[in-house]
Amino acid sequence: MENKRKVSYFYDAELGDFYYGPTHPMKPHRVRMAHDLIVRYDLYKHLQVYTPVPCPFDDMCSFHSREYLEGLKSVDAPKSGDKRTDKAQQERLRNDFNLGVADCPVFANIFKYCQAYTGASIGAAVQLNYGQADICINWAGGLHHARKGRASGFCYINDIVLAILELLKYHRRVLYLDIDVHHGDGVEEAFYTTDRVMTVSFHKYDGEFFPGTGDLDEVGAGPGRYYAINVPLSDGMDDESYEGLFVPIMDSIMANYQPDAIVLQSGADSLTGDRLGKFNLTIQGHARCHGHMMRYGLPLLVLGGGGYKIVNVARCWTYETAVLTGQAASMRADMPPNEYYELFKPDHSLFIPKDDAMANENSRTRLDQLRTTILENLRHVRPVSGDAAVTPSIPAAAAAAMAKQQQAATRQRWESTPSPSDPSGARGSASGGRWSEDEEGGEGGMDDSGDTSN
Numbered sequence: 001m002e003n004k005r006k007v008s009y010f011y012d013a014e015l016g017d018f019y020y021g022p023t024h025p026m027k028p029h030r031v032r033m034a035h036d037l038i039v040r041y042d043l044y045k046h047l048q049v050y051t052p053v054p055c056p057f058d059d060m061c062s063f064h065s066r067e068y069l070e071g072l073k074s075v076d077a078p079k080s081g082d083k084r085t086d087k088a089q090q091e092r093l094r095n096d097f098n099l100g101v102a103d104c105p106v107f108a109n110i111f112k113y114c115q116a117y118t119g120a121s122i123g124a125a126v127q128l129n130y131g132q133a134d135i136c137i138n139w140a141g142g143l144h145h146a147r148k149g150r151a152s153g154f155c156y157i158n159d160i161v162l163a164i165l166e167l168l169k170y171h172r173r174v175l176y177l178d179i180d181v182h183h184g185d186g187v188e189e190a191f192y193t194t195d196r197v198m199t200v201s202f203h204k205y206d207g208e209f210f211p212g213t214g215d216l217d218e219v220g221a222g223p224g225r226y227y228a229i230n231v232p233l234s235d236g237m238d239d240e241s242y243e244g245l246f247v248p249i250m251d252s253i254m255a256n257y258q259p260d261a262i263v264l265q266s267g268a269d270s271l272t273g274d275r276l277g278k279f280n281l282t283i284q285g286h287a288r289c290h291g292h293m294m295r296y297g298l299p300l301l302v303l304g305g306g307g308y309k310i311v312n313v314a315r316c317w318t319y320e321t322a323v324l325t326g327q328a329a330s331m332r333a334d335m336p337p338n339e340y341y342e343l344f345k346p347d348h349s350l351f352i353p354k355d356d357a358m359a360n361e362n363s364r365t366r367l368d369q370l371r372t373t374i375l376e377n378l379r380h381v382r383p384v385s386g387d388a389a390v391t392p393s394i395p396a397a398a399a400a401a402m403a404k405q406q407q408a409a410t411r412q413r414w415e416s417t418p419s420p421s422d423p424s425g426a427r428g429s430a431s432g433g434r435w436s437e438d439e440e441g442g443e444g445g446m447d448d449s450g451d452t453s454n
Contacts, residue, residue, distance in 0.1 A: 005134035005294075007325050008127050009047040010120035011035055015140050018113040021105050025275055026154040028113070030310035031140045033340050037318040037350075040336045046325035048133065052120035054112070055162070059122065063161045063190065068149040071097045072114070072156060075106045097150055104151035114157040117141050121159035121303060125166035128261060128299040135300045135324050139317045142265040142303030144184040145211060152186065153210060154306075161190045163301060164197055164263055171260035171299075172384050175253065176200065179289050180267025180305040181277035183214030183230070187265075193222040198229065198257050198381070202246065202270075204278065205232030216370065219377060226380040229253065231370060235278040236360035237270075239285030245371055246289060252375055254296055258383040262298050264290065266320060267305030268313040272355050275308040280358045283312075283351050287320045287328070294324065311343050315350050 016032030038044060060069055071093055079086050093099040093106070100106045107113075117140040124136030144160055145153030160176065164187070167174045176191070178184035178201040191197035205214050220228035231245060269277035271286060293300065302324060307313035322328045335341065335348045 004326075006132070007047050007135045007137065008050060008124060008133035009038075009044070009321070010050050010052045010124055010136065010138040010140075012052055012116045012120065012140070015113070015116055018109065019107055020154070021107065024105060024154075025308040027308075027310050028140070030307065030313045031304065031317075033310060033314035033343075034139055034317040034321075036339045037314055037335070038321050040338045041318060041322065041327075041331060043318070043321050043325055043327060046327060047137075047321075050120075050123065052116060052123050052138075054115035055119035055122055055157075055159075056115075060114075060118065060157060060162065062165050063148060063158060064146075065149040068097050071099065072151075073111045075099065075110050076108070076112075099151050099156075103153055104156065110156065117143070118157045118159040118162060121163040121301070122166050124301050125163040128301060129167065129170040135294075135302065137302045137321060137324060139266075139304040142180075142267065142305035144178060144180065144265055144267075144305060145182070145186045147186055147189065153182065155186065158186050158190070160184075160187050160263060160265060160303060163303075164191070167261050167263070167299075167301070168196060172196070173198070173257065173259045175257060175259035175262045176265070177250070177262065177289075177293065178202065178265040178267070178305075179270055179286065180265055181270040181274065181279055182209075182267065182306055183211055184265060185211045185213045188214075188218075188228050188230075191224065192220055192228060193224040195223050195227045195384075198227045198253065198259065200229040200231075200250075200253060202231040202242070203233065204235065204237075205230075206234065216373060226377050227257075229374060229377070231374065233279075234361040234366075236358050237279040237281065237362055238354060238360050239282055239288075241360060241362055241367060242279075242281060242285060243288060245367060247292060248371060249374055249378075250292060252378045253381075256378050256381040256383070259298065261301070262293055262296070263301045263303065264293055265303050265305045266290070266317065268307030268316040269305070271307070271309070271312050271316060272352060272358070273309055273312060274306075276306070277308075278358075280354050280360065282354050283316045283319050286316055287323045290320050290323050291328075300324075311340075312352055314340070315344075315352065319350060 016029045018028045020026045057069060090100055094101055098104055120138040121141040124138050127133040127136055141159045143155035143158060146155035146158035164174050164176060174197050176187055176197060176199045181204050183203040184199060184201040188199040191199055201214055203214050214230045215232055216230055218228060218230050219226050270279045270281050272280045319331060322331045331350060333349050333351055335344060335350055341348060
């Protein structure tokens with residue numbers, strides 16, 4: 001079914017160049033792979049495509065401490081040349097900010113990387129605030145573990161918190177939904193004592209799996225009590241079991257909480273076969289979450305997140321882009337030729353089967369208990385009363401100017417790069433290879449490197 005809602009898509013081709021290191025499971029290049037498939041499947045024709053404006057330092061201070069941001073920014077500063085001084089600085093970054101450890105390594109242009117994915121999420125929130133889009137997508141975002149003053153779990157800047165703060169300037173209540181296999185601890189912590197944001201996280205929990213939080217009894221505190229919802233799950237979670245929890249819980253949340261906007265973190269490490277996660281969801285099962293939340297017709301910000309078998313991440317976010325644009329029915333399983341075609345062997349399929357050998361360790365009794373407890377807790381949740389005072393972050397005219405600036409940057413890059421799907425280099429058909437407002441599309445210039453360990 002054709003989606004009549006306006007969908008904006010934020011993409012920066014340079015994000016695929018950032019590199020955590022050869023042995024690190026986080027590969028920003030996965031976003032470039034997903035983008036290539038989005039272009040090859042012609043999904044860009046149903047998107048308004050924007051190059052994000054980098055997030056300024058001061059805007060990051062809306063959540064993060066200035067001291068931490070200065071430490072993060074100092075990673076790219078020239079070294080002093082004195083070994084003792086440089087070593088002391090490295091130790092300070094590790095001890096004070098968790099920078100330079102195995103999970104959160106420091107790498108070239110790290111602050112620029114953070115500015116890019118965070119600028120996209122905040123820019124998307126601004127568009128939703130002013131009705132310039134109904135749905136916004138930023139697959140490079142969704143880094144949900146970063147804390148106010150520390151890096152954590154591959155995450156340096158919490159673009160989700162910053163985007164939600166932007167949404168709160170215009171909306172009374174925001175629902176945050178996290179379907180990553182890891183608990184969305186950084187976002188939950190930021191809003192643990194308020195009822196203006198409800199955080200909902202479906203994740204693996206056994207007390208040891210990172211980050212070690214997110215048990216059923218973590219429900220918020222003070223005014224935020226019962227506004228943090230955690231759904232702790234065990235290995236082997238499959239589509240049927242997941243949907244059996246997701247639908248009644250989310251329907252009850254929407255009825256009781258009545259948010260004005262939704263932020264959906266789409267971590268793909270909950271897919272079957274992930275290198276870190278041990279769930280057994282298919283791509284179609286994962287995407288049903290997006291389809292379900294679209295039914296409510298609220299402003300929707302969709303972000304990426306985890307996902308460490310990057311060929312499956314690219315598959316997943318491509319298909320979910322199709323769901324969000326109303327094009328899922330047209331997506332054929334056999335992939336069109338693309339820059340990374342050989343990495344998708346042997347079947348070159350958009351979809352992946354569940355692992356029939358993986359046992360579902362979530363018993364029906366346990367799932368029923370989870371559902372009953374959560375639905376009971378939600379009886380304490382009430383819709384917001386009256387009209388909360390909300391103020392747009394910037395004047396409407398300035399928001400429109402920002403959108404035009406983003407679109408102009410995309411246009412300039414679009415016209416200066418060859419088409420990835422047309423050997424002649426022509427961009428589109430009606431425009432004779434030039435940009436047209438009706439044929440906005442994605443970036444070119446993609447390379448063929450990938451995570452061959454997949």
